[in-house]
Amino acid sequence: MPSGARHEEKGILYVVSTPIGNLEDITLRAIRILREVDMIAAENISRTRVLLNHYDIKKELISYRRENQKGITQRIIKSLNSGYKIALVSDAGTPGISDPGSYLVSKVMQEGLKVVPIPGVSAITAAISVSGMSQQGFVFIGFLPSTTGKRKKRLNSLKSEILPVIIFEAPHRLIKTLREIRDIMGNREIVLLKELTKLHEHITRGHIDDILKRLEGMDIKGEYVIIVSGKSGEPLDRVDEESLFLMDRMLRDGLSTRDVANIISREGRVPYRRAYKKCLERKRLFYGSQEKA
Secondary structure (H helix, E strand, O other): OOOOOOOOOOOEEEEEOEOOOOOOOOOHHHHHHHHHOOEEEEOOHHHHHHHHHHOOOOOEEEEOOOOOHHHHHHHHHHHHHOOOEEEEEOOOEOOOOOOOHHHHHHHHHHOOOEEEEEOOOOHHHHHHHOOOOOOOOOEEEEEOOOOHHHHHHHHHHHOOOOOOEEEEEOHHHHHHHHHHHHHHHOOOEEEEEEOOOOOOOEEEEEEHHHHHHHHOOOOOOOOEEEEEOOOOOOOOOOOOHHHHHHHHHHHHOOOOHHHHHHHHHHOOOOOHHHHHHHHHHHHHHHHOOOOOO
């Protein structure tokens, strides 16, 4: 843990956004915080050290990964209770999104300790900003499950989603994932973003089949973001008749609005938010419920 004298006040955990590729994509505040903290908890020490060396920052680094998060979390909390200021940085981008950072933040907050966000670059916002698909919002998934069954179940739950869906993918699984998206969700229009902000950044738009043809025979490398267009041709609040029948039956049986919406969305019939909103409408219409969304 950090060397030096013990502080009298409680410490602060800073959740610091760092570049996703280009080292210039970092805020002045983030640089200042990285210089001022007592220690930096990094998901990838070697990558973080490159960033620190670039800005001539000399700090103690500890590894914070999914594999060691429980033990290191307790050590970090002990240091925070002793008054130390600690920065949390992910492999790239904003911590707590598709990385182990959310576990640490949750535990630190449970201890009543202060957590401060230092916002900055994110692959999610960078990708959606150039997609042309974000008029009404989007759904962020991150990495799909690694097992085939769970991955297909997740995609099935998204096939009725009307908003764009953002997925992260590794190069060795890219082709397989695109084929599964096509087979389950249809030959949707997508935006495929490779190595955002880096030297070999490339953005491709088109239907999945067309993009798969372009990828044939290519040596696929780098980090990818896939943005899948939402299901088109449906009103924003549309719910099919069979789902409405099931919804009414479960509500009559006494299930909560949240439970009914979860069941309907897990079966891949309707996105959760739409199912929840429709449940509230049905309860008000037929049962006089005053429950609010």
